[in-house]
Amino acid sequence: MKKVFSLIIAMAMMLMGCTAFAATDITDGVLRVEGVGALQNPNAASGYRAAKMDAMRNALEEAQGVYIDSETTVRDSIMASDVIKTRINGMIKGAKVVQKYQDADGYHVVIEVPVHGAQSLAAAVMPATASVPAPLPEATTFVPEIPASTGPYTGLIVDCTGLGLETAMAPGVFTPDHQLVYGKANYSYDQIVNKGYVGYSRSIYNGVSRAGSNPLIVRAQSVQGFVNPVVSAADAAKILSENQITGFLGQGNVVFVK
Structure with a gap:
């Protein structure tokens, strides 16, 4: 055999x-x-x-x-x-x-x-690496003022419905001017292999438990390279500022809705 x-x-x-x-x-x-x-x-x-x-x-x-x-x-x-x-x-x-x-x-x-x-x-x-995950960018990288918190949030849902998003093991989220909001560089090898840092769902209402009971929901503007959602600069800053409060990105509490 x-x-x-x-x-x-x-x-x-x-x-x-x-x-x-x-x-x-x-x-x-x-x-x-x-x-x-x-x-x-x-x-x-x-x-x-x-x-x-x-x-x-x-x-x-x-x-x-x-x-x-x-x-x-x-x-x-x-x-x-x-x-x-x-x-x-x-x-x-x-x-x-x-x-x-x-x-x-x-x-x-x-x-x-x-x-x-x-x-x-x-x-x-996935290539094994012992490198330390890179820090996330500051919210002010994308907008001059940090948005006021509306949380606390347990996770993040990026709504990509109708945009032709393909699934991937190590995608990234970008702004319209191609700045990385977060991606595989921000996570350890063990996180990526054992759990991943993004889950997927076909509905914004079902199959999103990974993002917790009170997720922040943002709408993607487009998709880059088939697998990377593109969000507005304001939403990028919102994601990062809310993450500073509860750390949902570091826990991989993220869902992309196709």
Whole structure:
């Protein structure tokens, strides 16, 4: 089985440069993929083995489409580093089987690959660093006067609905003149890998518990580089000034709504 899986990976790698890029959505925090084995297999055990192989191949294809940041995808990292390619292979081989069933179409196996945490996609592709997270900019970097507090706030929701935002493991928030409000430089390697510093939701009303019971909500003006929300200078200052009170950014209590 190990040799067969290695062959599947090698063939998938060869095809990587020949296929059009399609971004993979990680809103749910996992890659959940299904594989199918033909009913013509001699028995159920071999059918499920074939289905799992198919699921692992599909997982590799899905993983390639994940944005790390606005400039890099998992596919780019695999192509650039044999070490990362090996980590990805190991991660997929160790993926958890969450469902198995048989129907008229064949044998089915569903596997899940976590985006963050131990044995996750982030652990495989994010470069380890011992550097200290950079401090956040001052609110006055963006506006002359610090806005009066309207909090305290438990987190931040950036509403990006209708702007075509893609999900990423390490996005950033910018102002219209391309100044970084916050991003991966402001977080430790452990934070990024274990939990991430941004969650995603498809609704401003549901799936936003990460931002707590009283989140600050701002509307993005646009999206930069597919994955980075752009907020007004006033909203950037508001985010940073409110964060000074409760520290929600440092806790990663942030949700981007797609």
